[in-house]
Amino acid sequence: MMKHLIRAGSLVLVATNLLYGQANSLKSPDGKLVMTFSLDSSGPMSTEGSGRLQYAVTYHGKPIIDASALGLDLDDKMPLGENVKIRDTKESSGTDDYPLLFSKVSHVHDAYNSMSLTVQEASDSRGRGLTVEARAYNSGVAFRYLLPVQGGSSDLHLRDEETEFRFSQDDTAWVLALPNYRSSYESEYVRYNLSALSNQGGVSSKFLIGLPTLLHQPGGAWMSLMEADLEGNSSAYVTNPTGSWAGHMFRVKLSPRWDDPYYAVTGTLPHHSAWRVLGVADTPGALIESNLQTDLNPGNRVHDTNWIKPGKASWNWWVDNVNQNGDSGNKQFTTETMKYYVDFAAKSGFPYFFLDAGWYSGDITKMNGKVDIPELVKYAATKNVKVWIWLYSTSVMAQMKEAFPLYEKWGVAGLKIDFINRDDQEGIQFFYDVGRYAAEHHLMVDFHGCHTPWGIMRTYPNVMSYESVLGLENNKVGRRDSPVDRAVFAWTRSLVGSMDYTAGAFDNQTEDSFVARNASPQVMGTRAQQLALYVVYENPVPMVSDSPQNYAGEAAAAFQFLKDVPTTWDETHVVGGEVGEYSTVVRRHGKEWYLGSMTNWTPRDLNIPLTFLGSGNFTAEVYEDGSNAATQPKQVNIRKISVTATSSLNIKLAPGGGAAVRFIPGR
Template sequence: MKNKLTGLIVALLLSSSILSAQKTKDFDLKSQDGNITLHVVAGKKLVWSVQLKGKQIIAPSAMSLQLGNGDVLGDNAKVSSAKTEKINTTFKALNYKKTNVQDVYNELTLTCKNDFGVKFRVYNDGVAYRFFTKKKGEIVIKNEEANFNFTQDYKAFIPYMWDYRDGKIFNSSFEALYKETKISKFATDSLAFLPLMVDEGDNNKVVILEADLEDYPGMYLNLNDTHKGFMGVYAPYPLETKMGGYNNMNVIPTKRAEYIAKTNGTRSFPWRVVVISQSDKELLNNDMVQKLASPSRITDASWVKPGQAAWDWWNNWNITHVDFKAGINTPTYKYYIDFASANKISYIILDEGWSVEGDLSKVSPAINLKEIVDYGKQKHVDVILWATWSNIARQMDEIFPQYSKMGVKGFKIDFFDRDDQVVVASTYAIAKKAAEYHLMVDYHGIYKPTGIQKTYPNVIGFEGVKGMENYKWATEDQPRYAVSIPFIRMMAGPMDYTPGAMRNAIKANYHPVSSAPMSMGTRCNQLAMYVVFEAPFQMLADNPTIYMKEQECTDFITGVPTTTDETVALDGEVGEYAALARQKDGIWYVGAMTNWNSRQLTLDFSFLPEGNYKAVVFSDGINADRDATDYKKETKSIKSGDKLKIQLAPGGGWAARIEKIH
């Protein structure tokens, strides 16, 4: 009897121990407006889900960090503490679309046994989470499990990685139109890069992002086993490389490891983010990445000067009515400087060809760079130099001090075309080194921004967008793309789309011409891009000769500031049209764009403070559906609260500069 009783007690204790081990812990966190609820379950898996006003937005989705030693941080997680915090503050933003950013969220920090944890934040417009570890020495990250599950097979806007450099996956320009398709129809032979949008109906859109990406590979998305959701995929760590890709300008990994990162054991990992909108226009003025990025590491960034640049490559140095042979030479760049000076444009860019191939320390014999830089100084125009990432990574210790001393103000750095740990870490190293010499950097041929432009404010430009260079060779539907990216790609941060075409074509007349490119859509569509698209370092892509022939339009373009004090989303529908307003020093700028569908919009000017205003307006001409260069310039009187009907031609636009009448 005693043995039976002892056995029963042991069995009960074992059963209790098993039940205790299997017990889950649940946590709920709401946004401060009460509309969004995050639910976290720590059990066999660490799982998160999100509701908006009771509607399931993100279905239960597992997360974990898989280490090289076999540990899986998140599976069977033992939560040792849970701390919540309420934040309601405002911070100053530098070189951004607004001066003040409201930062309002509730935070849950789960600290777990095995020296790791997860931070969750719930904002009024989305949710973010990130892992952190507190381990000694270096750790190997074999993989990260990140899932974004949905309750239905919704429509998504998917930017596929398609142009593999040297035919190798994870080597891409990060430029793609959006494939609008059901989640379950995700391509089996590709991956998607971020941001990616999901349309959940009822005016609800979800945009998947990442923020504060540093010393870690960027996240791609693939279809997961639910066929109604996505999972994170990451480029493995590169072990061996060779030169290849486009014109042999890319560093192509030929061997990759079976892990994605080697990193410090005590650190925070990138934020995994979903932004949730209840109307499309909300996405035109979102600050999520800015709020999640690390603070500036430059003590005094007053020397960083955003602005516009006269750019040579897109227009193929095709200036005319001059008495010298146009091309990559000193007289041509002096001509660009004269144009920039006359129009108060801050910079010119010397794109590919200014240096000896493969050696940035040596200047092409056709270029007297010091003469060009000095000539620019006399005219109050500064010089930015183009370079490949491979050359910058190899030579920055030599050339940054060399060209900074000469008076060059920065570098446009191209052909990264990867976002594995090595490249991501390099973007921070370059920005830091450039800042030491008061050099700005414009990153091209690169993944989307994730907040480095806040951490290093000398990073003033990012491509990661299928921009206007494609008009030189492509026939794709750019007008639809141009009214999709403000709601999707621009959520990640600034984008160097390079607008400003003065040769404009309707759909029937458009054809790609590399040496004398034109744009799809109207002249006013191009003007509106300077207001709608966020770009602290903004291009004038066409050539000076044409701009001088089109001085009215040039005057409008060069009058639009590249950073603003305030941004107001006016109206929009992803893929259809977009309209927003920006304010700098009390002057307002309004832009509206449409796809190939003509449409009438009503703009509400309630955003204007009280008073009477004069608006200089550029609108599509009555014949812009036949000749895309047709436009009408007029002056209108406007006051706060006015509602103005505007007409947009196919591929059209509308732009205005609005000043208070004193």
């Protein structure tokens, strides 16, 4: 056995020539993560120097991913990767350095080491082959497949991937189990051990799991399973196929095409898959802080971004079109009622009003007479407010080229596109087509009823936000959204960024007093928690969802925080919490810092060091649960205190409670 040690910058590549294969290891810049590629020669078709392509990952020298298969199912042949020889390896290092617009940080600087591993099928005289491109960052590892022209053919017919994640232990996972490939990703993240996803009391079973997924190795690493750069591909799900109560693995399942579900991706070669992304850290908060997903997406394609402006918005749908007289319902869906929401936005200092469904019938280029959008836009302009409009996705697919130039002419600021409910290859292409064509017509985009984010906002920064969460709207019809769910979403859905949860409800109730209702909707949890959501959750265009009347009177003092809180950030740090229990997040905008903390139904006393503040004196404006908030959840205590980086902040969180803090530097 002979070893060769090759150094390239900070990369260390160990190439070991074995009798039945080769092993190639890639290290993160800090050396804590090691990703190793090798060939498994134990298969019946393996020959000398060939085998199944696989990889493994260690963190701090401890296994987190055991040997796991790599490969692609192409056409009707044996999976490509089942019996291959390693033909070439190339290694390099680099740094992702770029501004990140309208996000949790304003600038990213992430170093990585990379490797390209080219393999060729041992038994194929035509030389079927592929390249695995891998990167190791300090915050995780990622890989994707590069497919060249195969045997003189440029046709691509990809059925699925053979990609596995064989976790070294029966990790704890918070998973988004979905019913099929046509959902809106709006469900609970449920805590399971990996083996439970394959076997229920001795009965083999399967879950279709959407990404992202949060995992914790007992006594070890925290991990996030994600995907990035989906252009030209379908989305990936994972499932545990073992059927065994001892099995703890995931296998990738690609969303099938709607027109031909036998295939997931068709087209021409060469082709690259999406990135399979494994975030790895010592704490779950570090996964939230990571920019690994946007690192792996193409850079900004919108050359002039000056017209893209983040900011908060008033909204008519949550409160069923309540007008200035307190009347509600469809009869109030009129131009005059919508002017009332424009006036409220202007008075509050919000730059936007989101007009929801009901202004057209079928044809998205023709108004149905209920709301005159050009008139509303013109009126809003006199108040220094701009208007977003709601659209049904299938109508956008059919009429995008006709409608977007018209909306630009009307002066519309952005589009809320709803009920997409697909992430097959054509569905994913729809996101890119909308992002590109909307940018050409100076339109921002908020996707609803859709796949979770995968980093497209770096490529098209006019794509501002996504729903893909079990949001506040569920309080109108049932009890599915509560402080319990919110305490989980802070660690799971938040892994992939912007989330249009539609917070801001001020008719706050205890768990027992809450009543689900469409008119005058209520929400479980305290008012201070609703304030905290604007810091804990990331969204550059958040709605302030409740009726303008509910922010007046005694509520006005607490509403001041919603006027003040920014929507984009220069820094983000998770400074405390426990998955599914509570979360404390701080974010910096310019020289000011903001803190949001929230809990499930368990009350908590927190002592939060303020070391993140840096030098200087600050005034902390604290909005926290009142002393009686456990039974009177609308009660908010507001106080101002002088603090420095050596101070600690003591806050009490009521059941379903929260706290929101603005730190203003001294002059």
